[in-house]
Amino acid sequence: MTGDRQPDERELDGRAELLMIKLDEQAEASGYHFNPDREMTFLLVRGLVTNTVRYGYPGCPCRLMSGKKIEDLDLICPCDYRDDDIVQFGTCFCNLYVSKAVKEGRAESHSIPERRLPTFEERKAEMKKRRDDPEGAGMKVWRCKVCGYICCRQSPPDECPICFAEKARFERIKAMEPQSAPKASPAPDPTPRR
Numbered sequence: 001m002t003g004d005r006q007p008d009e010r011e012l013d014g015r016a017e018l019l020m021i022k023l024d025e026q027a028e029a030s031g032y033h034f035n036p037d038r039e040m041t042f043l044l045v046r047g048l049v050t051n052t053v054r055y056g057y058p059g060c061p062c063r064l065m066s067g068k069k070i071e072d073l074d075l076i077c078p079c080d081y082r083d084d085d086i087v088q089f090g091t092c093f094c095n096l097y098v099s100k101a102v103k104e105g106r107a108e109s110h111s112i113p114e115r116r117l118p119t120f121e122e123r124k125a126e127m128k129k130r131r132d133d134p135e136g137a138g139m140k141v142w143r144c145k146v147c148g149y150i151c152c153r154q155s156p157p158d159e160c161p162i163c164f165a166e167k168a169r170f171e172r173i174k175a176m177e178p179q180s181a182p183k184a185s186p187a188p189d190p191t192p193r194r
């Protein structure tokens, strides 16, 4: 027994309400959107609060945490998979974050497949592949033509998180060729000049 007082349900609800306001503001300020279904959103944020109390970090409320932070880093909300899922399916895996079209009712969100690889070893290998050869692993560099924001991901975001320009305003930047080493200047001629 550590003697630490565990928060009761009411306290957890209160924390979730405050966190929901904060995350919602942060999301809107950076081109992301909460699911407009406030009841569902609250339950998911409440799950983040519960996981923070349980593990010490806000792990994804819809997935099983290992409890080892190093193995769960990719699942700390917002998880590593959010952006690609929103672009491809209009929602993150939990349905907490949705695309602008879903938020505005122009598209529907539904359950989506899990893109996270099942074992820690597989995920580590994938991360290494992305680090060593981002293009080969499907990662591309995108630049917002309006404000110059640059990101590296499979496809550009729906909206620029800085200036809110739409997806179509992004252009792909090819990876830079490694710079060729500067040519060495010829060694001075040691022959004495007359």
Ligand code: SF4
Residues within 6 Å of the ligand: 044, 059, 060, 061, 062, 075, 076, 077, 078, 079, 080, 081, 082, 092, 093, 094, 095, 096, 097
């Ligand atoms: S799936 Fe959604 S709620 Fe779950 S960690 Fe990712 S961004 Fe957060």
